[in-house]
Amino acid sequence: MLSRDTVGGVLAAVEPQPRLVDWSIFALVCFETLSGLLSFTVGTSDGAWLFWLHAVAGLTLVALVGFKLYRVRHRVTNRRLWTRATALSLLLTVLALATLGTGIAWVIGADADIWLWNLLSVHVFFGLLLVPVVVLHLRTHFRPPRRVDFEDRRAALQYAGLLVGGAVLFRAQETTNRLLGTTGVERRFTGSKPVEGSSFPVTSWVADDPDPVDTETWTLSVGGRVETTLELDYDDLTTGAELEALLDCTSGWYTVQNWRGVRVGDLLDAAGLADDARYVRFVSVTGYRWSLPVEEAREALLATRVGDDPLSHGHGAPLRLVAPGRRGFQWVKWVEEVSVRRRGDPAQWLVTLISGFD
Ligand SMILES: Nc1nc2c(c(=O)[nH]1)N[C@H]1C(S)=C(S)[C@@H](COP(=O)(O)O)O[C@H]1N2
Numbered sequence: 001m002l003s004r005d006t007v008g009g010v011l012a013a014v015e016p017q018p019r020l021v022d023w024s025i026f027a028l029v030c031f032e033t034l035s036g037l038l039s040f041t042v043g044t045s046d047g048a049w050l051f052w053l054h055a056v057a058g059l060t061l062v063a064l065v066g067f068k069l070y071r072v073r074h075r076v077t078n079r080r081l082w083t084r085a086t087a088l089s090l091l092l093t094v095l096a097l098a099t100l101g102t103g104i105a106w107v108i109g110a111d112a113d114i115w116l117w118n119l120l121s122v123h124v125f126f127g128l129l130l131v132p133v134v135v136l137h138l139r140t141h142f143r144p145p146r147r148v149d150f151e152d153r154r155a156a157l158q159y160a161g162l163l164v165g166g167a168v169l170f171r172a173q174e175t176t177n178r179l180l181g182t183t184g185v186e187r188r189f190t191g192s193k194p195v196e197g198s199s200f201p202v203t204s205w206v207a208d209d210p211d212p213v214d215t216e217t218w219t220l221s222v223g224g225r226v227e228t229t230l231e232l233d234y235d236d237l238t239t240g241a242e243l244e245a246l247l248d249c250t251s252g253w254y255t256v257q258n259w260r261g262v263r264v265g266d267l268l269d270a271a272g273l274a275d276d277a278r279y280v281r282f283v284s285v286t287g288y289r290w291s292l293p294v295e296e297a298r299e300a301l302l303a304t305r306v307g308d309d310p311l312s313h314g315h316g317a318p319l320r321l322v323a324p325g326r327r328g329f330q331w332v333k334w335v336e337e338v339s340v341r342r343r344g345d346p347a348q349w350l351v352t353l354i355s356g357f358d
């Protein structure tokens with residue numbers, strides 16, 4: 001049996017001193033925000049380390065937030081200590097626990113539909129909401145770090161202990177999931193859960209929702225840094241190419257489908273590339289767009305069919321980009337323009353978010 005004293009002793013040994021706890025919570029929140037956002041761009045397993053770090057840092061935060069809440073509990077339980085800042089601190093506590101809780105629950109395989117959202121989207125929502133509240137909280141509670149904070153030799157060991165603890169917990173979670181066969185095993189390294197079969201969700205990023213595209217009047221233009229600009233009707237497309245590819249949406253699901261259509265490399269060969277061609281940009285009828293480096297674009301597909309059927313309107317008919325290894329939001333739907341460019345297209349990040357708003 002563990003006595004209270006032993007538990008207290010162990011806690012005291014691993015708990016860094018207060019100001020250090022506070023500053024490392026801040027540092028980890030910054031890290032989680034950045035790594036979380038960056039993870040949206042990772043689609044291949046060579047970037048899996050980013051998700052792993054995000055998870056381990058999250059588990060370390062659980063311990064640090066635990067220390068912190070235990071330390072400041074009197075300020076909440078003792079009504080006489082309440083100030084105006086207390087309400088904000090309480091809000092922050094709720095947001096922090098909700099973000100950590102939904103993140104952990106999602107990884108071990110839980111899900112729930114909350115209005116239109118699943119647990120992962122709720123995790124992202126709480127996490128983003130947390131950032132401005134942390135900034136406000138800092139404004140009233142700011143205490144600059146002091147040199148002595150970093151001269152404490154024990155601190156390095158304590159942090160090593162906390163991080164290793166986080167890593168071990170994460171490993172243990174993976175193993176338990178596998179042993180028990182819980183749904184957590186189905187999560188891809190990106191956290192996405194599988195959707196089996198031929199019907200999968202129709203997802204549009206924010207407000208991108210065009211009317212069905214009429215294939216009679218629709219054309220595809222291939223232009224920019226090419227030798228000959230092409231203007232193709234639907235019937236001009238040579239759609240014999242096939243590609244099995246995994247679509248992984250940042251809202252937390254993935255599906256493997258067999259796509260059929262035009263290989264982008266064939267289109268580029270037909271138009272002929274200029275010497276300075278570096279990127280290929282795919283533009284939707286809505287203006288939504290994404291670019292890929294030429295070599296990668298060559299291997300991508302502009303699909304007219306998925307599985308045994310022609311694309312539905314929701315999935316991007318008549319033509320949608322299939323970009324293996326890229327996250328779903330980069331798979332532009334309702335493509336009407338392929339333009340070859342000398343440079344990438346930084347504005348695409350903004351356009352993608354606001355496309356469809358008038
Ligand atoms: N034009 C356009 N293309 C788009 C989107 C969009 O909103 N507009 N959403 C993207 C997102 S977020 C995903 S996950 C995939 C989803 O493809 P699906 O609806 O066929 O499942 O399309 C991508 N292509």
Ligand SMILES: [Mo]
Pocket residue numbers: 203205248249250251328329
């Ligand atoms: Mo998505």
